Amino acid sequence: MFSWNYLGEGSVTTWGQYMANAGAHKAAVFVISANQTNSEFTKQFIASVRATGTVTVGDTFSFTDATTSMRAVAQKIKDDGID
Numbered sequence: 001m002f003s004w005n006y007l008g009e010g011s012v013t014t015w016g017q018y019m020a021n022a023g024a025h026k027a028a029v030f031v032i033s034a035n036q037t038n039s040e041f042t043k044q045f046i047a048s049v050r051a052t053g054t055v056t057v058g059d060t061f062s063f064t065d066a067t068t069s070m071r072a073v074a075q076k077i078k079d080d081g082i083d
Contacts, residue, residue: 015045016052024083028076029060057082 019027027049031042046056057080061073 012044013048013051016048016050016054019049019054020052024054026055026057026080026082028058028080028082029056031060031062 029042029046029049031038042060046060049056058076061076
């Protein structure tokens, strides 16, 4: 079993393997909140994805309480060729 409830050193490759098995080659990472806990989860998620050869493209997409332009996010995903 794997869960985001366990924050610690290192990372597992479960998410990366799932994405690779689904045929992903490039991935975008979306972050809902910029607090410290989510920052650590994001680092572990990116490590998992990269460990299986899937490329994470550019910076993470951060969503906050402020208005986020979904059109701009969708265009960036398209421009970067994200699976």
